[in-house]
Amino acid sequence: MENVMTTSLQRTAPRKPRRLSLAEVAPALIVAALLVIGTVTSDRFMQSNNIFNILQYAAEPAIIAVGMMFVVLARGIDLSVGSVMGIGNVTVALLLAAGYPITVSIMAAIAFGGLIGLINGLLITKGRMEPIIATLATMIGARSVIYFMTDGAPLFSGIPRDFVTIVRGNALGVPNGVVFLLVAFAVAYVILRHTRYGRHIYAVGGSEETAELFGMKVTSIKISVYVISGMLAATAGVIGASRLGIGDPNSGIGYELVAITMIVVGGVRLAGGVGTVFGAFCGVLIVSILTNILQLNNVSTHAQHIFLGGGVIAMMLFLSSRERREH
Amino acid sequence: MxxxxxxxxxxxxxxxxxxxxxxxxxxxxxxxxxxxxxxxxxxxxxxxxxxxxxxxxxxxxxxxxxxxxxxxxxxxxxxxxxxxxxxxxxxxxxxxxxxxLTVAENLYAGMEPRKNGIFIDWKKLFADAQRQIDELGLNIDASQxxxxxxxxxxxxxxxxxxxxxxxxxxxxxxxxxxxxxxxxxxxxxxxxxxxxxxxxxxxxxxxxxxxxxxxxxxxxxxxxxxxxxxxxxxxxxxxxxxxxxxGRDLPALYPERTPPADTIAMSVRDLCVDGELDHVSFDVRDREILGIAGLEGSGATCVIKALFGLKSVKSGSIRIRNEDIAIVSPKRSIEQGLAYVPEDRKVDGLFLNKTVNFNLVANVLKSHFSHFRFVVKGRAAESTSRDVVKRLGIKTSGGRAKIGSLSGGNQQKALVGRWLIGSYKAILLEEPTRGVDIGAKVEIYEEINALARSGLPVVMYSSELLELIGMCDRVVVIRGGRVSGVLSGADLTEEKILEKAITD
The missing domain is CATH 3.40.50.300 (P-loop containing nucleotide triphosphate hydrolases)
Structure with missing residues (x-):
């Protein structure tokens, strides 16, 4: 019976695969171009430890970028992620130093991040605040909490060896940090592409009013994306603590902008409702590979940001011109 | 049975x-x-x-x-x-x-079919949606x-x-x-x-x-x-x-027209826009309301936008009373004396979150600036705006109310009314009464008529043919980007317009 159904369905609806637009494949093309440029300009670029290095250093901002993507797709923005990363970082370090087990410390750090995300979500939905204002306020507030927790000094002692190997180790033959990054994107892909919840995030970002009329739980969805963003930002903080083996009160400063840059370059629309996980992943690669190429070619840190800024502008000009043409 | x-x-x-x-x-x-x-x-x-x-x-x-x-x-x-x-x-x-999102997702929003109760069954989603669309004989791809x-x-x-x-x-x-x-x-x-x-x-x-x-x-x-x-x-x-x-006898829907003079007030020659208009020429006489008609895709909607400088015009000239008007940009058009009421008031016409005063004087702000050219003369703006509000019977709680809070009819009145301030050489209108009730329509028609009677050439596009017939002295019909006919008098009927708009 079921077989009959499916065959007849296929006959009535022979769908040709949707053609990808240039704007959709652009991020991937840029990644390919950067790989070529990297290979040409530096012998060291294609060596496996350099590639792993790129990905490992990308892990923290990239995981934040995943959370940011959830928020931005739902037409929000989360400026607090850098501070929340710092919260995750010092929380896990403090708890470990106080002798709590590793899993408990990590869970608590991530939960703390989720809590700040919850506060963001409530301020924005129940408090009807603009996302940029609400998260700016929590960004400032959370950084202050970090300084209270640590007296402003880095935490060097009491972090167990086992915790450090979480990121530095390579259980699967590649550095664990790389694995975390890939897992984050894979999970995000499944959620955003293949679950109702994920599609409804797009719907909320596309038109909140319509999503409401369609019977979607708009408020819960909006709160949830900030919770996800907060938890992922804190996770990035935990990874940072594990990678360096210290708790750093300045951890995460400026990361909100890096994360936004990554997803925007990857074609995620800041006005909500548009963007793919694959695109965002390419965005992460674009920013990380570009930075790496500049470092390998001994471009000074000061000058690097000119390239990054220029790249963002070029990408945005391209996307807006495509959008104009499509309409 | x-x-x-x-x-x-x-x-x-x-x-x-x-x-x-x-x-x-x-x-x-x-x-x-x-x-x-x-x-x-x-x-x-x-x-x-x-x-x-x-x-x-x-x-x-x-x-x-x-x-x-x-x-x-x-x-x-x-x-x-x-x-x-x-x-x-x-x-x-x-x-x-x-x-x-895709058509299928819009159709099934909130009830997308799922596998294992978790993952969306995309194949079934698209197939179901497509079958429903096909059953109704619509030519729409569900995955678009x-x-x-x-x-x-x-x-x-x-x-x-x-x-x-x-x-x-x-x-x-x-x-x-x-x-x-x-x-x-x-x-x-x-x-x-x-x-x-x-x-x-x-x-x-x-x-x-x-x-x-x-x-x-x-x-x-x-x-x-x-x-x-x-x-x-x-x-x-x-x-x-x-x-x-x-609840009372309404004066006739369309105002009594005074016949236009024979003198030509405005002439448009060889207006060309790539892919949309091909050598469109017409004249507007003194006190005349000229209609533009045409089916979707005919280029009719483009005529007014092109005249006002909203399209990249390949060639074409406007001459109003022996004065050449350069078609460059909306800003230049306003400076040269063209008034324009756009089709979509929410997008192109009004600053919805600004006050009634601001919106009414927005296009003539210059004359309401103080000597330093930076500060708006608030009082002057307010009194000018008050005049317009009164003249058009715009229902508002005051000049300082946000224009977005007004009803559609009153917003439209404001959109037309703002051109009453200042002096213009010609008026270009697109769908001047879209989404407006009959009472407001009559008032807007009267204003347009008064503008024409005062000697301004009026060019108006509307998709409502009856409106064009009721309001205009002549109607230029556009088909395939060209003028396919100019109708007036007894020839100005829905049948004749459609005939010119459809057949070769």
Whole structure:
């Protein structure tokens, strides 16, 4: 019976695969171009430890970028992620130093991040605040909490060896940090592409009013994306603590902008409702590979940001011109 | 035979509905019956209570008093979603859609088929959606993004979602043809016919009288929150409906025209826009209102935009009273004395979150700047704006109210009215009365006529042919980007315009 159904369905609806637009494949093309440029300009670029290095250093901002993507797709923005990363970082370090087990410390750090995300979500939905204002306020507030927790000094002692190997180790033959990054994107892909919840995030970002009329739980969805963003930002903080083996009160400063840059370059629309996980992943690669190429070619840190800024502008000009043409 | 049996049960019975907002009584003890399988037109001026009634039926508002029975069962919906699930679908004026998701996702929003209860079954989703679209004979690909569809296709998808997916037995349509062209309207009407045959009842709200007579079985007229009369459409005339709506004899819809002079005030020559207009030329005489007509895609909508400098014009000239007007940009056009009322007031016409004063003086701000050219002379702006508000009878709580808070009709009046300030050489209008009730229409028509009479050449595009016939001295018909005919006098009829617009 079921077989009959499916065959007849296929006959009535022979769908040709949707053609990808240039704007959709652009991020991937840029990644390919950067790989070529990297290979040409530096012998060291294609060596496996350099590639792993790129990905490992990308892990923290990239995981934040995943959370940011959830928020931005739902037409929000989360400026607090850098501070929340710092919260995750010092929380896990403090708890470990106080002798709590590793899993408990990590869970608590991530939960703390989720809590700040919850506060963001409530301020924005129940408090009807603009996302940029609400998260700016929590960004400032959370950084202050970090300084209270640590007296402003880095935490060097009491972090167990086992915790450090979480990121530095390579259980699967590649550095664990790389694995975390890939897992984050894979999970995000499944959620955003293949679950109702994920599609409804797009719907909320596309038109909140319509999503409401369609019977979607708009408020819960909006709160949830900030919770996800907060938890992922804190996770990035935990990874940072594990990678360096210290708790750093300045951890995460400026990361909100890096994360936004990554997803925007990857074609995620800041006005909500548009963007793919694959695109965002390419965005992460674009920013990380570009930075790496500049470092390998001994471009000074000061000058690097000119390239990054220029790249963002070029990408945005391209996307807006495509959008104009499509309409 | 069995059709008549079905018709006997009522789809919706509204009994004694009252509703107030603060001290303002919007609906008073209103009764209305919707038969099964009928199209029931709801008419009334803005403020008559139509939209409040619709919103009560569809669960946006709740009534203070009264009961609604849906298929014999008492209902009290708390939200449009609840109403939809209960079988009452509402198509609001704005299309409810997520433009960047696919057609299939829009159709199945919130009820996407799933595998293992978790993951969306994309194959089934697209196949189911496509089958539904195909069954209705529509040529739409379910995997396309909503954004890429034409307005009518989007409306169709909305109807499919509301009616077929949720199994609605009552459908409320609020100005469904507002953004549609004639062929799209025809498609909508044949869909409405299909719904009727399936026993679906439709409440149809529109200001377009001709449509009502084309599509409705019965018509109910509301005035000041009361039901004035319900009548079978064949027992009532257009004039009678208008009288019932306003409660008095309305002066003729279109103003008395004074014949234009023979002297040419404005001439347009060889207007070309790539892919849209091909050597369009015409003259406008003194005191003349010239209409532009044409089907969707003919380039007619482009003429006014091109004249005002909104399109990249390949060639073409405008000459107004021996003075050449350069077609460069809207800014230059205004400086050279062209006034323009755009088609979509919300996007192109008004600063919705600014005050009435700001909007009325926005285009003449220069003369309201102080010597330093930076500061707006607030008082001067206010008094100028007050004059316009008074002259046009714009209903507002004051010049400092946000213009977005005004009703559509009053926004449109403001849009036309702002050109009364300052001196202009010619007026360009696009759909000057879109989405406006009859009372406001008459006032806008009178203003346009007064502008023409004062000696300004007026060029006006409208998709409502009757409006062009009623208002214009001559109508230029555009087909395939070229002028296919200029009609006036006895030749100025709907048939003749369509003939010129369609056939070679």
């Amino acid at each position: 069995d059709g008549s049996i079905v018709l006997e049960t009522n789809a919706l019975e509204i009994e004694g509905i009252s509703k107030s907002f603060g001290a303002n009584k919007v609906l008073l003890d209103l009764n209305l019956t919707l038969k099964r399988g009928e199209v029931h037109a709801l008419m009334g001026e803005n403020g008559a209570g139509k939209s409040t009634l619709i919103k009560i039926i569809s669960g946006v508002h709740s009534a203070d008093e009264g009961v609604i029975y849906l298929n014999g069962k008492k209902t009290g919906f708390q939200s449009p979603f609840e109403a939809q699930m209960g079988g009452v679908a509402t198509l609001f004026q704005e299309i409810q859609e997520i433009p960047d 993004k909503m954004r890429s569809l034409s307005p009518s296709s989007r409306k169709m998808i909305e109807i499919i979602r509301a009616v077929h997916k949720r199994g609605a037995s009552v459908v409320i349509m609020d100005e469904p043809t507002a953004n549609l062209n004639q062929s799209e309207i025809d498609a909508l009407f044949s869909m409405i016919d299909g719904l009727k045959k399936n026993g679906v009842s439709i409440i149809y709200v529109s200001h377009r009288m001709r449509e009502i007579f084309q599509v409705a079985n019965r018509v109910s007229v509301l005035r000041d929150g009361r039901l004035i009369r319900t009548e079978a459409i064949e027992n009532i005339t257009e004039d009678e409906i208008v009288k019932l709506m306003v």
